[in-house]
Amino acid sequence: MEQGSRSLMIILCVALVLGALVVGFHPAYRNALLSIAGGHPEESPIWQANRDYYPDVSLPAAPAAAGAEAPAAPAESL
Amino acid sequence: MTQNKLIAFCYLFIIGIAVAMAFPLAASALAPLWLLTVLLGAASLAALALLRKWRPPVESESVYDAPFRFDGLQTGVWALVLVTGFVFGYTRYLAMIQSPDRLIAHVTVEDGRAMMEEPRDLGETGFLAIRLASRAESEIRLRLVGETDALLPVPDAAGKPTLDADGRWAFTQTTLPQPGNEIVIPEGSRPGTVVVVEQPYTRLKGIEVVSAPARARFDIVKPVNTVSLFARHGRNVVPVSVLGRITADPWVYSFKTVLSITPAFIQYQPDGPYLPIDRQTIRVTVEPDLPGYSEIARSAAYGYDVAFGGQLISPSGAATAGSFDQAKYLRNYNIGGQVTLKATQNAFDVIVPRGATAPREGNGLVEFSLYLRDEIVRVIKQTMPQPNSAFLGALTLGLRYGMQNTRSIASGDYDDATVAPILDFGSGSDELIADEFKASGINHVLAVSGLHVTIITIMFMGIFTLLKISKKVYVPFVVFALVVFAIITGARPSTLRAVIMNSLFLLTWGYMGQGVRSSALLGVPVAAFIILIQNPAMAVDPSFTLSFGAILSLALLTQPFFDLFKKAQGNDFIALCILVAVLTWVFAAHWLLATTVRFWILFAVLAAVLFGLSKALTKHGFTPIGNYGFADIPVGISGFIAAQFGMQIGMMIPLSAYYFYRWPVAGAYANLLAIPLVGVVLQLSMLAGLIGLIPGIGIYIALFLNAANWIFSTGFLLIGRYFSSWFVYPFVTKPTLAWLFAYYACCALFVWWRPLWYRHARPVWRRASASARVFSVAALLAVVLLAACGLRAQKTAMLDEGRLDVAVLSVGYGSGIYVGTPDGKSILIDTAFVQTDRGRRNDAERTIMPFLCSRQIKRLDALIVTSGAPEHTAGLPTLLEYLDIDELLYPASAATALERPEIVSILTERSAFRHHLSDTEIPRRVLAAGERLFETEYDGKPFAIEVLGPAAGDASAPLTLRLVYGDASLLLCGELTFAQQQALLDRVPADALAADVVIAPAHGTAGLDEVTVGMPNDYDTRLATVTGELLKRSGAGTVIYEFGNPRPVVQDKYKIAVRLHGAAKRAAEEALPEADILATDIAGSITLLTDGTAWTVSTRFLTEAGDTDAPTSLEVGW
Incomplete structure (x- = not known):
């Protein structure tokens, strides 16, 4: 188990350093970070790239993704 | 010993299920069988208790040299436990399939x-x-x-x-x-x-x-009252009304949602009463235009009570032998019927209980799991761009339907994407990621299984160890997390198996101090027992069999292979590496060579030469790498290689061939990279998903982790991309059950030869007299010989020598006909259509190749293309790539179609030197009227394929063929237009057109090209005077139409095509009132057999619909 936890720590540390480099140098990730920090995650290019991927999963404060209707009131006819 | 008995009990339970599948008793046997099960169970428990009292367990290691001693009491208890397991398994399966009336x-x-x-x-x-x-x-x-x-x-x-x-x-x-x-x-x-x-x-x-x-x-x-009692076949089915509940998480695609609904009541006819339903569920496909779609196209809809109406359709069986059997697949998942809900036709209501403000929810643990899954999907959507996000969703959460239509990272789909791939990988691929994964043998990472569960278990154990928490404290938390993970990922058999096994391991390791190996040997059968007791039909489901095959291969075959390979040292190790390199080259560059006997003889000779040379050089002191060998490779890598080898031999080669008729040869190599990489990608993805749930800082850490994972996951996608392009994904013949049995018997000998020999055989051998030894060796050889003869006879029986065997395959609005000649030749006529848009249906790949593989055919004596039309030639590249074809025959009119770049490329490649080596070149020849092909005589009855058209010099007409065997004949009209039919009538003498069976021209839609708006007024007249006359001239007793959904082929004209086809069938009925008119869209594949006197016609669906497996036959000969 000691070995497993050490591997996990190594993976985590390497990933964080590599991730910082990607976020620093790749415009899409940089803009994603700025959008989230600015309180507009829906403007993140990464979020927009996933527009059609599970459109039912939306951001908490945002309306449902394009193409999906707003939830109907319960028990109303579908 | 009690543990061994438990293991044996579980395996006998599985064997009992298998026997019940093969030889089920009637429902009336159920009550006595249950009584017998209870009695045997009680007797077994009592016997075990008594045995424990009289024979206290003794700590003993199995020693190979320890002689075997007979113990009557032990043997009796063993027999009782085994019989109990067997009877229980048999009864449980019977109870599932036999609804006792x-x-x-x-x-x-x-x-x-x-x-x-x-x-x-x-x-x-x-x-x-x-x-x-x-x-x-x-x-x-x-x-x-x-x-x-x-x-x-x-x-x-x-x-x-x-x-x-x-x-x-x-x-x-x-x-x-x-x-x-x-x-x-x-x-x-x-x-x-x-x-x-x-x-x-x-x-x-x-x-x-x-x-x-x-x-x-x-x-x-x-x-x-099961669902299937109310489900109906066909297109125009009376709609039913259903009151029920959504009992599984909705599968939300971008273009539809699939619900699993357990009905409580069904109104089987309008205004009729509602009847209660006791068994089975309904699969409901909801199209997005249904009003209020968004309320049910989400995880929260799980547990909702619903009322809806629609056509309840029985799932269809396999239209062609070897192709996908949807009915069987759904039956295994307890689904009795399907409904598709469209806005224009159906009503769908979510019902709220009286006094409540919201619909009912489902099971609390499942609701929590689905909530957690949606939250993790939200994190993925914010931190990982497409197509990597679809891959992570499938890998981490089992959301395979989310990447159903996701194209390769090297496709043009991402040229204008909001976030382009991290590097430009080109846009030359048109493949789906899922197909690339299948072809490269790494698709198993998308089936959430032992690999995932083990990685997650280790991850959680690592986290708790870092936090310095005792294993006795954290084990229950990890088990709970695994249960939630199983629910999130859909609780498929492979996931359940892994979760049960890992939970058993954690509990025995955490509280009883047991090791991994003993836990695995116990966990595998116990997990199988738990899954099968709930649904015994899973025993033959690929997801179950492959999952258990994989873990058993790992547990049993890894060590023997490691022991074998580690013998390769010094020069022997170099020889082994050269042999592996040669094999890899053949697999990658020339698969068809690997399917020939001559290659394996040459390979064996090469191996003998290399190892002989190795010995000689070693004897002379030439050892460039000293004594370095497989055992000197770091154990992590060498063990992994041995495990991969065990996995390929124990699971992939036999079971992939059995279920899918294919073996992803690339998998043996791709997994060496993919499995270590998936450990990193999965852990990072899971950590990012969970950390992302922490309010505030969580999403930022998740963004950084997934930014790194973007690189790793891209690496994984590239493994799929490149390995699928470097290696072929070959079709292989389907092994019979007898062959599988023989194969696994050999595997068992390989694994257990030591105890079998040292403990059982050697003591007897030493005591035996010389004559007894000779007799036993002779008996052993006789058994092996008999088994080999049996397997050979089984294969010969499939060829059905002396009979002409014609199978008109159900390939939609396309053509594909198999002909087995009386002297055992295999000929394929036409290659079906390939749909490249959203449906992506390649009938050459999904129907024709599986059919041939199910008949153990891997070489064609000829491939005949009758027309250049796409419904006849589109599958040609697929068949040319995967089959060894002796000759390609076609009319002059199809020459242009053969000039398509992908066909030219394959034909050019097949002229290369290495195909001379393997004799797999493809000679081509243009056919014209007057030729006679494959002439032979069997038992005094001549056989030939006569070419009736096109006339010499005609570069526009398709092939028209007539198969003649003795007194039986079949006319294949091909893609003849009205004018070409008339020309045939004018040119060919009446007796040359006579046939017992006619495969009607142009799918029954001749003249479709000339139609612009609506059905022409003179169409019926033309049908009667041309096609009707042709049919009359033949005097056939059976007329067959190759028909299916014409939309993918004729596009906007599909409605008129259906009408023309209907008119053509009516014209055939008028022309030949006594004839049987069959069409492949309704009858499925049609098999015609003759011994040269009369034809026997059997159809796939009529056969399937019968109570027995005996084909529904009608004699049409004279």
Whole structure:
């Protein structure tokens, strides 16, 4: 188990350093970070790239993704 | 020993299920079998308790040299436990497949009067059935008289059904007399014949006999109200209304949502009563244009009560032998019917219980798991761009349907994407990621299985160890996390197996101090038992079999292979590496060579030479790498290689061939990279998903982790991309069950030869006399020889020598006909259509190749293309790539179609030197009228394929062929237009067109090219004077239309194509009133067999619909 936890720590540390480099140098990730920090995650290019991927999963404060209707009131006819 | 007995009990339980699948007893055997199971179970427990008292367990290691001693008590208890497991497995499966019809009354008819004993209580309202107890000497007509407690929903103000405050459907009940319609049992019906009375009864009062033989006996029984009882085949089915509940998480695609609904009540006809349903679920596909779609296209819809109406369709079986059997697949998942809901045709309501403000929710743990899954999806959507996000969703959460249409990272789809791939990988690929994964043998990472669960277990254990928490404290938390993970990922058999096994391991490791190996050997059968006791049909489901095959291969074969490979040292190790390199080259560059016997002989010679050379060089002191060998490779890598080898031999090669007719040869290499990488990608993805749930800082850490994972996951996608392009994904012949048995017997010998030899065989061998030794060796050789002969005979029997075997395959609106000649030659005529848009249906790949593989055919004597039209030639590249074809024959009109770049590329490649080596070049030849192909004679009956058209010099007409064997003949008209049909009639003498069977021209849509708007006024006349005349000229007893959904082929003209096809069938009926008119869209594949006298025609669906597996046949010869 000691070995497993050490591997996990190594993976985590390497990933964080590599991730910082990607976020620093790749415009899409940089803009994603700025959008989230600015309180507009829906403007993140990464979020927009996933527009059609599970459109039912939306951001908490945002309306449902394009193409999906707003939830109907319960028990109303579908 | 008790643990061994538990393991053996579980395996015998599985064997019991397998035997029940092969030889099921009638439903009436269920009650005694359950009683026997209980008695045996009680006896086994008592025997185990007594054994424990009289023979206390002794700590002993199995020693190979320890002689075997017979212990009567132990043997008796072993036998009892094994029999109990077997009977339990058999009974459990029988209970699942045999809905025991409940006997209501015995009836005897004498002299027109029915004498019925006092009928038993029906219990709940439902259909009844009549089961004959004696042969019907003449037609029986009768009525069942009774009453029905008709249930009709209590409507709300809007007219929708309602639920009471406790969540029960509210009904009004009215008792109505049920006079019953007349039931007709045909004369000659045999005992056991069942006639279902599709009218509801709650009480049976009596029977009115209208007409009957002097004496007849039958039983009135009540079938269980299953969904399949109400599902119907066909296109125009009377819609049913359903009151039920969504009992699984909705599968949300970008273009539809699929719901699993457990019905409580079904109204099987408009205005009829609602009947309670006891078994099976309905798969409901909802199209996005249905109003209120968004309310059900989400995880929160799990648990909702719903009311809807629609056509309840029975899933279809495999239209062609070897192709996908949807009915069987859905039956294994307890699905009895399917409904598709469209905005224009259907109503769908979510119902809220009285007094509540929201619909009911489902199981709390499942709700929590689905909530967690949605939250992790939200994190993925914010931190990982497409297509990597789809891959992570599938890998981490089992959301495979989210990447159903996701194209390769090297496709043009991402040229204009919001976030382009991290590097430009080109846009030359048109493949789906899922297909690339399949072809490269790494698709298993998308089936959440032991690999995932083990990685997650290790991850959680690592986290808790970092936090310095005792294993006795954290083990229950990890087990809980695994259960949640199983629910999130859909609780498929592979996931359940892994979760049960890992949980057992954690519990025994955490609290009993047991090791991994003993835990695995116990965990595998126990997990299988737990899964199969819930659904025994899973025993033959690929997801179950492959999952257990994988873990057993790892557990049992890794060490023997490691032991074998580690013997390779020094020069032997170099020889081994050279052999592996040669094999890799052949697999990658020239798969067809690997399928020839000559290659394996050469390979064996090469191996002998290399190892001989190695010995000689070593003897002379030339050892460039010293004693370095497989055992000196770091154990992590060498063990992993041995495990991969074990996995390929134990699972992939036999089971992939058995289930999918394919073996992803690239997998043996790609997994060496993919499996270590998936450990990183999965852990990072899971950590990012969980950390991302932490409010505030969480999403930022998740963004950084997934930014790194973007690189790793891209690496994984590239493994799929490049390995699928470097290696072929070959088709392989399907092994028979006997072959599989022999194969696994060899594997078992390889694994257990030491204990078998040292403990059992050697002591006997040493004691035996010389003559006994000779006799035993001779007996062993005889057994091996007999087994080999049996396998060979099985293969020969498939060839059916002496008979002409024609199979008109069901390939939609395309053509694909297999011909097996009397002298054993295999010929394929036409290659079907390939749909490249969203449907992506390649019938050459999904129908023709599996059909050939199921018949153990990997080489064609000829491939004949009758026309250049895409429904005849589109599958050509697929077949040229995967099959060894001796000759390609075509008419002049198809020459242009063969100039397509992908075909030219394959044909050019097949002219290369290495194909001379393997004799797999493809010579081509243009055919013209007057030629006779494959002429032969069998038992005095001549066989030939006559080419009737096109006439020499005609570069526009398709091939018209006539197969003649003895007195039997078949005319294949191909893609003839009206003008070409007329030309054929004018040119060919009448007797040359005579045929017992005609495969009608142009799918029955001749003239479609000329149609612009609507059906031409003179169409029926042209049909009668041209096609009708051609059919009359043939005088056929059977006319076959190759037909299916024409939309992918003829695009906007599909509606008119269907009408023309209908008109053509009517014209055929008028031209040949006595003939049987068959079409592959309704009948499925059609098989025609003749011994040179008469044809026997059998159709796939008529066969499937029968009570037995015997084909429905009709004689059409004279």
